[in-house]
Amino acid sequence: MSQQSPFDCLLLAPANASPSQSSATLGEVSDALTVNFAMTKAAINHFEKTSTAGRLVSLVPGDAAMGDPTSLIHSAIAGGMLSLFRTVALELRKTSMTANTIMYAPSKDPVSAKEEMIDAHGITVLINALLSVDSHGINGQEIYSLGGADVGRLHP
Amino acid sequence: MNTPIIGIVTGAAGAIGKAIAIALAESGANLIVTDLDQEALDKFITESSHLPGKLVGMAGNMLDPELGRKLVARTMSEFGTPNLLVNCSGLLLDNRIQKMSVEKFRLLIDINLTGPLRLIDAVAPVMRDAGYGRIISLSSRAWLGNFGSSGYSSAKGGVVGASRSLALAFAPHGITVNCIAPGFIDTPMARSMPAHILDRVVRSIPVGRTGTVDDVSALVKFLANPASGYITGQTLVACGGRSISNPIAIASKEKHA
Numbered sequence: 066m067s068q069q070s071p072f073d074c075l076l077l078a079p080a081n082a083s084p085s086q087s088s089a090t091l092g093e094v095s096d097a098l099t100v101n102f103a104m105t106k107a108a109i110n111h112f113e114k115t116s117t118a119g120r121l122v123s124l125v126p127g128d129a130a131m132g133d134p135t136s137l138i139h140s141a142i143a144g145g146m147l148s149l150f151r152t153v154a155l156e157l158r159k160t161s162m163t164a165n166t167i168m169y170a171p172s173k174d175p176v177s178a179k180e181e182m183i184d185a186h187g188i189t190v191l192i193n194a195l196l197s198v199d200s201h202g203i204n205g206q207e208i209y210s211l212g213g214a215d216v217g218r219l220h221p
Numbered sequence: 222m223n224t225p226i227i228g229i230v231t232g233a234a235g236a237i238g239k240a241i242a243i244a245l246a247e248s249g250a251n252l253i254v255t256d257l258d259q260e261a262l263d264k265f266i267t268e269s270s271h272l273p274g275k276l277v278g279m280a281g282n283m284l285d286p287e288l289g290r291k292l293v294a295r296t297m298s299e300f301g302t303p304n305l306l307v308n309c310s311g312l313l314l315d316n317r318i319q320k321m322s323v324e325k326f327r328l329l330i331d332i333n334l335t336g337p338l339r340l341i342d343a344v345a346p347v348m349r350d351a352g353y354g355r356i357i358s359l360s361s362r363a364w365l366g367n368f369g370s371s372g373y374s375s376a377k378g379g380v381v382g383a384s385r386s387l388a389l390a391f392a393p394h395g396i397t398v399n400c401i402a403p404g405f406i407d408t409p410m411a412r413s414m415p416a417h418i419l420d421r422v423v424r425s426i427p428v429g430r431t432g433t434v435d436d437v438s439a440l441v442k443f444l445a446n447p448a449s450g451y452i453t454g455q456t457l458v459a460c461g462g463r464s465i466s467n468p469i470a471i472a473s474k475e476k477h478a
Contacts, residue, residue, distance in 0.1 A: 091335045091342070098334075098375055099327045106318050113319070132385025132454060141334065144364075144382015149375040151366025156317050205366065221381055221456075 074120040074196050075108040077101050079146045093138055098145045105153060109162065118161035120196045123150050124188070126180070127168040127211040130221055144221055147207065154205025163204040165195050170211045184210065224353060224447045226250035226274075228305030229292050231283070231340065234261035236408040237359065238309040240434035241441045245307075246274030248442065251300040253292055255281045256310065275300075283310050283336030289343025302351050305445050306344045308337035308358040308380075311373075313410075318371040329372030334379040341387060345396065354396035357444050358384055359437075362404040362460045377402070381456050388454030397453035401440050404460025407431040425469050427462030 079101045105121060112119030123146050129139035130147060146166070153164040170183040182188055187210055194200060209215045226245060232238035233254030242254050246269060254276050256262055262278030269276050277299050281288045296303040312332040314325050337358055348354025361377040363370045381400050388398040405411065405422050411431065414422075423431060436459050443449055444457075458464050 091338050094338070094379065095327055095330045095335050098330050098379065099323060102318075102321075102326045102371065102375065103323050106321070106323075110319055129386075130382065132382070132389055134386055134389035137338070137383055137386045137390070140386035141338065141379045141383035144385070145330070145334065145375040145379035147382070148364050148366065148378020149371060151378075152363070152368065152371045152374040153318055155366050155368045156371075219455075221378075221385060 072111060073117050074122065075104060076122050076124065076192065077104065077146070078124040079142055091138070094141045094145070097142045098149070101146060102149060105149065105164075109153070109157070112162050113160075118198060118201060119163075120200075121150070121153065121162070121164040122192055122195050123164070123166045125166055125168050126171040127209060127215060128171065130168050131215060131218060132221070147221060151205055157204065161201055163195070163201060165203060165205065166207045167191055167195075168207065168209045168211060168215070170214065184212070224304060226305050226445060227252075227296060227300045227303050228307065228445070229253045229255065229296055229303055229340070229344065230307045230309060231255050231281075231337070232308075232310030232359075233278075234258050234265060235309070235311075236410075237403070237406060237434050237437050239265055240438040241307055241309055242276060243269060243272065244435075244438035244442045245305075245445060246272040246276055248274065250274040250305070250445075253277050253279055253296045253299065253303075255279050255288075255292060257282060283332045286339060288336075289340040292340065293343050293347060297347075302347050303344055304348060304351065304353055305355045306340060306357070307441055307445070308340060308356075310336065311359065311361075313370075313373050315369045315373065316371070317369050321371050326372040326375075330376050330379070333373065333376030334383070337380060338383055341398075345387075345391065348396050349391070349394045352395045353447075354391070354394075355445050355449070356384075356387070356391075356396060356398045357441055358398075358400050360400040360402040360456060362402050362458060362464055364402050364456070365458075365464055384456070385454050392453055395450070397444070397450060399444050399453060400456040401437060401444070402456050402458045402460070403432060403437050404458070404463050405431050406437060407433055421469070425463060425467050426460070427466055427468055430461065432459060432461060
């Protein structure tokens, strides 16, 4: 977050699964949420100081957000991030900054077991739209880009 | 099914926790009640000695990683296998994100989110073995986003997210996991607010009043009942309609129409 370089957006991916998922502990929930809180706070302070119409975008795996029975840790982080961004969006309401969340459909690479996005191109298009200066009216929104997998289910 | 309730209620020295413990004990539940303050617990238990259910107080800190294990062991020795956990303890430190320190944020997460999850982790195996259980966590309407509550809101959102995951994981084992998200509840802490702010809050609640501790305890009693077994993974918002609309905003719109 160099003061010298142009910086007008913060993209967070707080709850993406890692290969070490099976050994994850509850302490990781606190760690992940606190780190993402600190980055969000630092970005807002920077945007405010530089009078920048900053954009905050949180990328959350859709299955974790909807409730993943195989990963309590990621569902807890996803729920925490959704609420953090709702509150931040309310606090930014009268500024030119915005905070929005995108839920993406994850898939596991069969070889590396690393998490990937099923529709990375579609997510990129969404992020670009949210980063636009013209998107200042879109704040506090949660976009489920899951190919309709969430339709008919209660969102958190 | 007539399952006698044997449970653990945290935050039992607070206004909402007390009301929950009383409502359950009135129905004959035997409970281990816990909070930070042993003296406050002792006073509460003395006052509640006339209730049909038995209350046993055990002071404990939500930051203690062993608290869950200790509570389960005490419940087993006093009453038998616990079939109910009510996570009601909580810490509220409000501030806008720019003014909220990282340390305070983490404390809010540790007490309001990972603390309750540790208790669930301790109680779930015995419920699993018994093939029955009720886990109820107090979230908050702040889960939907609340100005000035970045830490509290995140923690309560985490509770909702975790409960959805746990509800699915425990569903085949007869254990339900639900949350209650109270809105503005009339407690001594709420009453300490400046009158003009309290007035504005009340005007923003469609039913025109603040919630009572009984509004919350009635929901807990319902979810703790064996008859509620078809309800899991839900967050019941008890907020007088405030989560769907704001009469102040509507009045302002009508004024300017």
